[in-house]
Amino acid sequence: MVKVTVCGAAGGIGQPLSLLLKQSKLIDHLALYDIVNAHGVAVELGHINTHSKVTSHEGDSQLKDAVKDADIVVISAGVPRKPGMSRDDLFKINASIVRDLSVAAAEFAPKALVCIISNPVNSTVPVVAQIFKKYGCYDPRKLFGITTLDTVRASTFLAELIGANPEDVNVPVIGGHSGVTIIPLLSRVSGSEKLTDEQREKLTERIQYAGEEVLKAKDGKGTATLSMAYAGARFVLKLIDAVANDVTHTECAYIDTTADDVGAKSIKLLAGNLEYFAAPIEFGKSGIKSILSVEKISTFEFKLFTTAVPELKSSILKGVDFITD
Numbered sequence: 001m002v003k004v005t006v007c008g009a010a011g012g013i014g015q016p017l018s019l020l021l022k023q024s025k026l027i028d029h030l031a032l033y034d035i036v037n038a039h040g041v042a043v044e045l046g047h048i049n050t051h052s053k054v055t056s057h058e059g060d061s062q063l064k065d066a067v068k069d070a071d072i073v074v075i076s077a078g079v080p081r082k083p084g085m086s087r088d089d090l091f092k093i094n095a096s097i098v099r100d101l102s103v104a105a106a107e108f109a110p111k112a113l114v115c116i117i118s119n120p121v122n123s124t125v126p127v128v129a130q131i132f133k134k135y136g137c138y139d140p141r142k143l144f145g146i147t148t149l150d151t152v153r154a155s156t157f158l159a160e161l162i163g164a165n166p167e168d169v170n171v172p173v174i175g176g177h178s179g180v181t182i183i184p185l186l187s188r189v190s191g192s193e194k195l196t197d198e199q200r201e202k203l204t205e206r207i208q209y210a211g212e213e214v215l216k217a218k219d220g221k222g223t224a225t226l227s228m229a230y231a232g233a234r235f236v237l238k239l240i241d242a243v244a245n246d247v248t249h250t251e252c253a254y255i256d257t258t259a260d261d262v263g264a265k266s267i268k269l270l271a272g273n274l275e276y277f278a279a280p281i282e283f284g285k286s287g288i289k290s291i292l293s294v295e296k297i298s299t300f301e302f303k304l305f306t307t308a309v310p311e312l313k314s315s316i317l318k319g320v321d322f323i324t325d
């Protein structure tokens, strides 16, 4: 019996993400939670003739049932950016939303694999960790900040430039999910050696600021939703497969670097003591199995990395300090 709960299910990301999850044969129970409109979304998705049962849960009083005994809790609840805002500007509102939802997860689904989409991911992931620690049920292997959209974008943009099929390109993206903390490892993809230095720099900047590209194109009406739902589903469906079929998958995600002491060494060699970092990971039904090495990076990528570290450190601290006893 696999239960997946989507928190923020009536939102711009939550709706298409729930639709994509509804297509999975591996989910038995898809629970949709939002403070508004979850019922309408759930009734409609419930008409789709795929395996999972869909339930709706609206408002605080129904949060417990939404998350109770979930195997996977996905949090996309919160506010998206408006023009002129940074992701960090969302912290004031979204940190409290993510905190309250993770309190419910810690109380009623303490063993769940928890996936965070709500921005600023670099800080909201530490908020969740602090809550699970407070409730005595923290397992660093089970917490994931979803950064798959960065890999999806980097792969699309690189494929365009080198004339490859985008489906055959998979660019690992490390660091975090915001501006300069987004570090695409273009050098890991064969064909990228064709790029000139100028192309590499421009491409890296486009990947780092692709969220702004969508924000601008939507002209004040939100940020990435559909591509995020695609990316979120890609990650969560792999996690579901891991849970249901006891198999191992690989993706990049923003994780607690203590999840795997051995793998974290390569990050720590680069970064000193960063507590959270986006890295390629292998995961199975109990969460992270190993953090894959990020040591072999180019000089250009190492420079990106050193630029990212101060912002990552302060974003992590902001999330950690948000939860006090």
Ligand SMILES: NC(=O)c1ccc[n+]([C@@H]2O[C@H](COP(=O)([O-])OP(=O)(O)OC[C@H]3O[C@@H](n4cnc5c(N)ncnc54)[C@H](O)[C@@H]3O)[C@@H](O)[C@H]2O)c1
Pocket (backbone or CB within 6 Å): 007, 008, 009, 010, 011, 012, 013, 014, 033, 034, 035, 036, 076, 077, 078, 079, 080, 081, 090, 094, 097, 100, 101, 116, 117, 118, 119, 120, 121, 146, 147, 148, 149, 150, 177, 222, 223, 224, 225, 228
């Ligand atoms: N990780 C990523 O790569 C990535 C990509 C795109 C967007 N995001 C972030 O995802 C978040 C959601 O974006 P969106 O476009 O779906 O926004 P949205 O406003 O369309 O949807 C958010 C939903 O959250 C709900 N919500 C608000 N407070 C809630 C609460 N306490 N409990 C449950 N639900 C609540 C709202 O009712 C709404 O339905 C934003 O923070 C955005 O910045 C992250």
Ligand SMILES: O=C(O)C[C@H](O)C(=O)O
Pocket (backbone or CB within 6 Å): 080, 081, 087, 119, 149, 210, 211, 212, 214, 215, 223, 224
């Ligand atoms: O840019 C945003 O604010 C949303 C998201 O983080 C993105 O990368 O598209």
